[in-house]
Amino acid sequence: MSGTGSPLKREREEAGTTSSEEDYFTPASSASPSPSKKPKSPSSNDAESQDNTSSDATVAAAVATNRSEQLEAIFKNLRLRRIVKENHASEINQMAFCLNHRHNRTPFGLDHVKVFEKRGSVKRDPWDNSNILGTTGGPQANIYDNEHCGDHLDIMSHFLLDPVGEEGAEELPEMLTCCWIHQPQDTILATAGTGKTIHILSLARSKELVRLSGHNHSVTDIHAHPTKDEYLLSASKDGSVRMWNILTGKCLVIFEIKASVVCFNPTTEGRTFLTGGYNGEIRHWTVPDFNSEPEEPIVVPASESQMLFSNLHSARIDCIRFAKDKVLSKSVNGKVEYWDPETLVQIRTFSIKNTASNQCRFDVSLDQLFFCVGTSNGSVYIYNIESGKTVTELKHRRSTKAIRTCIFARDSRTVVCGGEDSFIWRYDYVTDETLNEWANWKPEP
Known part of the structure; x- marks a missing residue:
């Protein structure tokens, strides 16, 4: 699929700053050492190449193992630090940090080190908006600052998404x-639900920019294109998945499938995507190529998709995510399957502990080593994807209702979740020293 190109790319090209991004985001410490100038004999090339490849693979495996162990130690030290009540007092159905993967190269996970200014706010590059948290539930979308106001989740703005002007809205x-x-x-939050309409909200202007109309039933999932900043994918109960241009408000493609969730494949730069169905089926789709956007939506029937699995899940699929070229898919009965989209080999099954049937959108950490998922009794589990083991359970006695959504922060030292009780629960990393102080604390006589 070809398009007009990223608005940001065009903006930088016009300003003549296309090469400065690399200079800005690449620290001096990450520069690669100069290659050796010593010539090699032809006979030794193959053997040395094999030795180097083997050595590199061993080092990479050791580094990954070490990082996993360090992150597991962090996750085991997560403790509940903040609770925020949403003002709409309804279920929180989804939340997301504005991580901006494509345009922001700020380090993540263990490599992300916060530097604080004198007033206590965090120094950050101008493209990093990962402190911004969006939540959606009831008739509202709320936006919080997770960083600049100390350790508080400070409300920045909220949008009441009324149905004025929508046909049949009562x-x-x-x-x-x-x-x-x-x-x-600008930073855009797209949100949708039972009102059939997709709302495009501007954070910079604090207003709704456009409404995408075309679905005639509830919109259950939306997913931003991984390389085209203006494209969006939506799944609806009306039996269609649609791709939109949020700048023009036009529907570009209609895929004839009743899917509960959608997920672009980042490894194909958005040329393909997966859908998960209400009956547990998973399909692979290819986005049509077009040099210019069509006047009328291109219709793609289900017969042009590829059925990957018809019985991998026995219940409705409520979340699909990619992790290191593999796929994690979850159904509402508490099963998460880890599988290879190329060979269709099932690598591992995660059975979520202590949960009944529950819809919850899980999240994969930015290093793609772990995922977190909520349960029907108010807890959150973190799993190591490669080893399959349970790392920790995040639980508090006040959290007893079903968790509908949970996410990792950029530095993997915070996990935020929410759900049925309309509370936002934030678990933060606490050092061993602080935990020991808490354990040994005694009230003064």
């Missing part, structure tokens, strides 16, 4: 899904 809609989209000089 009551306030419930927002079921949301995602972030980058635009030059």
Whole structure:
């Protein structure tokens, strides 16, 4: 699929700054050493190449293992530090940090080190908006600052998404899904739900920019395109998945499938995507190529998709995510399957502990080594994807209702979740020294 190109790319090209991004984001410490100038004999090339490849693989495996162990130690030290009550007092159906993967190269996980200014706010590069948290539930989308106001989740703005002007709308809609989209000089939150309409909200302008209309039933999932900042994918109960241009408001493609969730494949730069169905089936789709956007939506029937699995899941699929070229898919009965999309080999099954049937969107850490998922009794589990083991359970006695969504922060030292009770629960990393102080604390006589 070809398009007009990223608005941000065009903006930088016009300003003549296309090469400065690398200079800005690449620290001096990450520069690669100069290659050796010593010539090698032809006979030794193959053997040395094999030795180097083997050595590199061994080192990479050791580094990955060490990082996993360090992150597991961090996850085991997560403790509940903040609770925020949403003002809409409804279920929180989805939340997302504005991580801006494509345009922001700020380190993540163990490599992410926060530097604080004198006033206590965090220094960050201008493209890093990962402190911004969006939540959706009831008839609202709320946006929080997770960083600049100390350790508080400070409300930045909220949008009441009323159905004024929508045909047949008699009551306030419930927002079921949301995602972030980058635009030059702005950050966009897209959200949708039972109102059939997709709302495009501008954080910089603090207003709704456009409504995408075309679905005639609830929109259950939306997903931003991994390389085209103006494209969005949506799944609806009306039996269609649609791809949109959020700048023009046009529907570009209609895929004839009743899917509960969608997920672009980042390894194909958005040329393909997966859908998960209400009956547990998983299909692979290819986005049509077009040099210019069509005047009328291109219709792609289900017969042009590829059925990957018809019985991998025995219940409705409520979340699909990619992790290191593999796929994690979850169904509402508490099963998460880890599988290879090329060979269709099932690598591992995760059975979520202590949970009944529950819809919850899980999240994969930015290093793609772990995922977190909520349960029906208010707890969150973190799993090591490669080893399959349970790392820890995040639980508090006050959290007893079903968790609908949970996410990792950029530095993997915070996990935020929410759900049925309309509370946002934030678990933060606490050092061993602080935990020991808490354990040994005694009230003064």
